[in-house]
Amino acid sequence: MFRSALLFSAACLTAAGVVVSAGAQAPPSKVVTTATGVYTAGQASRGEQTYMNICVACHPPGTYTAAAFREKWNGAALSQLFGLVSKTMPKEQPGTLEADEYADVVAYLLKINGAPPGKTALPTDVALMKQIRIVMPAGRENPLGQ
Numbered sequence: 001m002f003r004s005a006l007l008f009s010a011a012c013l014t015a016a017g018v019v020v021s022a023g024a025q026a027p028p029s030k031v032v033t034t035a036t037g038v039y040t041a042g043q044a045s046r047g048e049q050t051y052m053n054i055c056v057a058c059h060p061p062g063t064y065t066a067a068a069f070r071e072k073w074n075g076a077a078l079s080q081l082f083g084l085v086s087k088t089m090p091k092e093q094p095g096t097l098e099a100d101e102y103a104d105v106v107a108y109l110l111k112i113n114g115a116p117p118g119k120t121a122l123p124t125d126v127a128l129m130k131q132i133r134i135v136m137p138a139g140r141e142n143p144l145g146q
């Protein structure tokens with residue numbers, strides 16, 4: 001009895017510790033996360049227009065705020081998402097947008113998943129984007145993508 005109570009409280013402490021370190025401590029090295037304001041509000045609204053003009057034909061609103069997408073990309077380097085979108089999308093005409101249009105649309109994807117805007121625009125330089133890790137804040141699932 002006593003032993004299982006101890007184990008239980010140790011598990012609680014560990015769980016609490018994970019939450020604290022995810023939110024409050026800077027990650028080691030130069031890696032920053034998408035929780036630190038890595039795109040501008042202007043980028044995200046331009047990206048929203050691009051999404052609604054082009055991407056929505058195949059990806060209805062809500063596709064990229066769904067749990068499957070959030071879980072898949074949580075913790076990935078932003079360069080991976082940017083690389084996928086810029087090299088393979090739009091599916092029938094991959095690579096046909098400008099690099100900054102791809103950055104805008106990626107900024108929009110971050111925004112609808114609860115990442116805050118900041119003062120610095122998302123770069124189009126893949127080496128810089130490798131230093132940015134995607135974090136999907138818990139509790140921000142938004143099936144309508146609003």
Ligand code: HEC
Binds near residue numbers: 056
């Ligand atoms: C003509 C249809 C079409 C258009 C337009 C299109 N996509 Fe896609 N997209 C797909 C298909 C199909 C897939 C599934 C993977 C594959 O077949 O490459 C996909 C996959 C993706 C993925 C990966 C999803 C995941 O679960 O990781 C992302 C992100 C994405 N598209 C973003 C975009 C964005 C942003 C645009 C607009 C610039 C866009 N797509 C335009 C058809 C399309």
